[in-house]
Amino acid sequence: MRPIQDLQMKHWYKIFSVIIIFYTLIWGLLNPVPRLDILNETIRNVYYHVPIWFAMLFMMAVSVVQSVMFLSKNTLANDTRAYNAALIGFFFSLPGLATGCMWANYTWGTPWTFQDPKLNGVAISILIYLAYFILRSSVEDELKKARISAVYNIFAFVMMNIFIMVLPRLTDSLHPGNGGNPAFGKYDLDSNMRLVFYPAVIGWILFSFWMYELTNRFSNLKNKIND
Numbered sequence: 001m002r003p004i005q006d007l008q009m010k011h012w013y014k015i016f017s018v019i020i021i022f023y024t025l026i027w028g029l030l031n032p033v034p035r036l037d038i039l040n041e042t043i044r045n046v047y048y049h050v051p052i053w054f055a056m057l058f059m060m061a062v063s064v065v066q067s068v069m070f071l072s073k074n075t076l077a078n079d080t081r082a083y084n085a086a087l088i089g090f091f092f093s094l095p096g097l098a099t100g101c102m103w104a105n106y107t108w109g110t111p112w113t114f115q116d117p118k119l120n121g122v123a124i125s126i127l128i129y130l131a132y133f134i135l136r137s138s139v140e141d142e143l144k145k146a147r148i149s150a151v152y153n154i155f156a157f158v159m160m161n162i163f164i165m166v167l168p169r170l171t172d173s174l175h176p177g178n179g180g181n182p183a184f185g186k187y188d189l190d191s192n193m194r195l196v197f198y199p200a201v202i203g204w205i206l207f208s209f210w211m212y213e214l215t216n217r218f219s220n221l222k223n224k225i226n227d
Helices: 002-012 012-030 040-047 047-075 076-107 118-138 141-172 191-226
Strands: none
Touching: 012 040, 012 191, 040 047, 040 076, 040 191, 047 076, 047 141, 047 191, 076 118, 076 141, 076 191, 118 141
């Protein structure tokens, strides 16, 4: 009985994340939302687009923490975890970008506009992290690769936050909460929406951490086989 309880405690967040995501996917389409001009039913995308970006930011934060740990401890395991977290974060940036383009197409009339600094910042941030993966593949020495990657990863994380969190708030932006536009929570994220939005953020973050753990386990098995 005890091993079963230990197993349940170990995997509780995985079960919890799946339940929450299913809840938000289904109830997010069924619960009532504010009837706003232009947005209309597309406001439901806030349940999917924004939480996925939260998961991406969480993974990139985990990645940079592991890079800092590598620079302080010089342990290759930290470099592997940093890479895996960045990989999961990059993976989440793709559906985040896709849902954002779909939303923009319905509300702004175009899936992409270079007049919005946040969209430009997202594109630049994705390219910066893409360069991180290319950089790693171009260096053969494991320790040298880990050191260069760790330093670059810190740079990438700082630049990403500047491009998508800081600059859009200093200039005109179409995004809510940026460039003088009020945030969703300030004028239209009502109590019904909060019952879906906040669980969605928690669910996707937990799910991203689950993917991160699976990737780490795969890396450990791969290293054992190679050794």
